[in-house]
Amino acid sequence: MHSYKYQYVLPAILTLTVSCSVLASDLPDPALTPGAINTRVTQENIQQTVCVKGYTKTIRPPAYFTNKLKKKQMREYGYADTDPKHYEEDHLIALSIGGAPDDPRNLWPEPRISEWSASKKDQLEFVMYRLVCAQKVTLAEAQHAMATDWIKAWKQYVPKY
Numbered sequence: 001m002h003s004y005k006y007q008y009v010l011p012a013i014l015t016l017t018v019s020c021s022v023l024a025s026d027l028p029d030p031a032l033t034p035g036a037i038n039t040r041v042t043q044e045n046i047q048q049t050v051c052v053k054g055y056t057k058t059i060r061p062p063a064y065f066t067n068k069l070k071k072k073q074m075r076e077y078g079y080a081d082t083d084p085k086h087y088e089e090d091h092l093i094a095l096s097i098g099g100a101p102d103d104p105r106n107l108w109p110e111p112r113i114s115e116w117s118a119s120k121k122d123q124l125e126f127v128m129y130r131l132v133c134a135q136k137v138t139l140a141e142a143q144h145a146m147a148t149d150w151i152k153a154w155k156q157y158v159p160k161y
Contacts, residue, residue, distance in 0.1 A: 026116035035147030041098035
């Protein structure tokens with residue numbers, strides 16, 4: 001009698017649980033991608049570096065470099081989906097908050113197709129950039145938050161912004 005109800009409730013609960021959880025590929029493997037900072041960017045010079053409009057364009061690595069690295073890292077990460085179009089070679093610590101531009105430890109093949117996709121991380125990058133430049137969050141705090149668990153940082157900073 002009660003099993004009729006549970007045959008619909010249990011699958012719904014499982015679906016909700018799976019869709020709300022973080023997939024392993026949503027966060028980079030810290031052994032492969034721990035993050036790296038640009039040592040030329042400091043708290044003292046942010047108004048002359050990262051906070052200058054267009055700054056990231058001046059240090060962004062070329063596409064031929066990131067595309068080659070993305071394919072190599074996709075193999076290292078062991079992704080089942082091997083279509084490079086489904087990933088963005090992204091800086092774990094964003095360039096806009098002093099991430100290292102061409103250090104492979106700061107780049108990873110971030111999934112585009114996920115609840116915690118590359119576009120969601122882009123939202124966090126913009127918020128952190130604004131907070132750093134407004135001096136509401138230190139450069140080191142922003143870099144640490146992004147490097148250790150960007151999803152946790154998104155939950156902490158983006159909804160409040």
